[in-house]
Amino acid sequence: MEISWLEYIIFSMAVFRLTRLLVYDQITEWIRSPFMDEYEEKNDEGKAEIYLLPKEGGLRGWIGALLNCFWCTGIWVSMGLFAMRFYFPVLYKPVVIVLAAAGLAAIVETWIQSKNIG
Template identity: 50%
Template sequence: MDISIINLLILSLASFRLTRLLVFDKITVFIRAPFFDEIEEENDSGEIEVYYLPKKRGVKKFFGELLSCYWCTGIWASALVVAFFLLIPRYSAPIILILAIAGLASMIETIVHYFIEK
């Protein structure tokens, strides 16, 4: 298998973005919801804070623990991106490229936000 540096960069950015999409983004809450229990607690300031804990048993526990671990989900997201890239490159290329561009854009936004807020 021969992967160029540019393909490695694109695959890395796509994997990064897919991982963040699955673990953190609001648009994928419906994917995560079945695997977590929502716990509400009042903090010292009287505000309600919401915590998400993985379900306690079975397959839902496994996926809840997986989705609560950025590093764990990253491995599986990377495997998925690489598998699509290698097995169906013609159809996966546009999706992978979109994820990679979105990943790079989110990094740029984070850097810009950091320097504007300082």
């Protein structure tokens, strides 16, 4: 099994973006919510802050812990996309290219915001 450096970089960008999508993005909150409990605390200024923590025990707790960990989710996303490369190659290429482009765009946007450009 061979993979070119270019494909590896594109694959890595796709893994990065899909992992962030699952772990952090608001649009996928519906995926995380059955596995998380909401806790509200007051900060030093008296404002309410909401924290999401994995449910306690069982399968829901395990999945919640997985979705709460960027590193853990990244491994499973990598394995899923890698399996897709072999079992669904027609789907793999467009999915990975779109995710990689979105990942690169996110990195560029973060860099631009950090430099106060634009």
